Amino acid sequence: MPLNIDTDYLKQRLKRVLEIPSPSSYTDQITRDCAEELQRLGVDFELTRRGAVRARLPGKKEMPARAIVAHLDTLGAQVKALKSNGRLQVVPIGHWSARFAEGARCTIYTDHKALRGGILPLKASGHTFNEEVDTQPTGWDYVELRVDEKASNADDLRELGIDIGDIIAIDPQPEFLDSGFIVSRHLDDKAGVAVLFAALKALCKCDTQPEVDTYFIFTVSEEVGQGASSVLMPHVASMITIDNGTTAPGQNSAEFGVTIAMADQTGPFDWHLTRKLVKLCQQHGIDYQKDVFRYYRSDSxxxxxxxxDIRTALLTFGIDASHGYERIHTHALTSLARLLVAYTLSPVEISRDAKDIGGLKGFTRQP
Known part of the structure; x- marks a missing residue:
């Protein structure tokens, strides 16, 4: 089975998608970019109304179809109010701490143009506020966006075209290091997107046809909780989500190999599908570890x-400082891509899953 992954291509795709701002609800451009890359690879696809991408690799059989999912949207912010001092009150898109917003460079997208700025704590100058810069509270009520234009009051901001609700994209500031580490914002889940493309490229060059139809899906609203809620085909029986795994005290995730999530805050993942993925790692010499996430949910x-009514699993690349200035390693990304290729080409073990509902015959057993 060919498990060779083009690492240069994987990193190239990651660099490309990181360059495209895509906070939830502002994803048209990244949808178009992914669709164009699928065309280049020769993979058929279709788009939902809001821009989720559903690509299909035809299998020997149509059912029980499989799906592999990553999300294109990222964290971001929105204009909450135009302040009398010429700065902007902001609220987050998605769940992330204002602690990680302090000092971030960003772009405000008005209806007619893009403006640059930076997010700062309300008391940003030590020369003015002395020790208060260290003692002020942390939170979205204690930061503001400084627009890099001449603006000293709310009217000036209106003249610039800024309005309440305008989308704010946070600069990723990526670094690709010779050590294999990659440091950037928005690796959740643009690294997952790159993994899907790397696996697709390997599968397109492979002479072996998948056992069943396999859909590679890119969702556009995961960070706000909607994700894969309306993008699956009815005949999809199992879905694997690719997202970040938190490397932090008390967790078993790692920045190397594949981290297989056994459960998150919504409960355990499918017993049979997770164990199939573990078995594939063992068969193909793919490094892996298991973990359980407490404050986490995904497209699954x-x-x-x-x-x-589908079997779900979550495969992750270990990420340090999730939803902040994140760090991952290339080893985890290539390991994930290898596992996705192995899974896509693996035989169907639960043939009964081809039917929505049935009798006891062929139903699974657990020890």
């Missing part, structure tokens, strides 16, 4: 919440 959760 949104699909189940929407009522999809």
């Amino acid at each position: 959760a949104s699909a189940l919440d929407a009522g999809a």
Whole structure:
């Protein structure tokens, strides 16, 4: 089975998607870019109304179809108010700490142009506020966006075209290091997107056809909890989500190899599918570890919440400082891509999953 992954291509795709701002609800451009890359690879795809991308690799059989999912959208912010001092009050898009927003460079997208700025604490000057710069509280009520234009009051901001609700994209500031480490904002989940493309490229060059139709899906609203709620085909029986795994005290995730999530805050993942993925790692010499996440949900959760009767699993690349200035390693990304290729080409073990509902015959057993 060919498990060779083009690492240069993987990093190239990651650099490309990091260059495209895509906070939730502002994802048209990244949808177009991904669709164009799928065309270049020769992979058929279709788009939902809001821009989720559903690419299809045809298999020997149509059912029970598989899906592999990553999300294109990232964290960001929105204009909450135009302040009398010529700065902007902001609120987050997605769940992230204002602690990580302090000092961030960003772009404000008005209806007609893009403006640059930076997010600062309300008391940003030590020469003025002395020790108060260290003792002021942390939170979104204690930061403001300084627009890099001449603006000393709210009217000046209006003249610039800024309005309440305008989208703010946070600069990723990526670094690709010779050590294999990659440091950037928004690696969640643009690294997952790059992994899907690397696996797709390997599969497109492979002479082996997948056992069943396999959909590679890119969602556009995971960071706000919607994700894969309305993008799956009815005949999809199992779905694997690719996202970040938190390397932090008390966690078993790692920045190397594949981290297989056994559960998150929504409960355990499918017993049979997770164990199949472990078995594939063992068969193909792919480094892996297991973990359980307590304050975490993903595209898998949104699909189940929407009522999809599917088996779900979560595969992750270990990430340090999740939802902040994040760090990952190339080894984890290539390991994930290898596992996705192995999974896509693996035989179906639960043939009964081809039917929405049935009798006891062929139903699974657990020891």
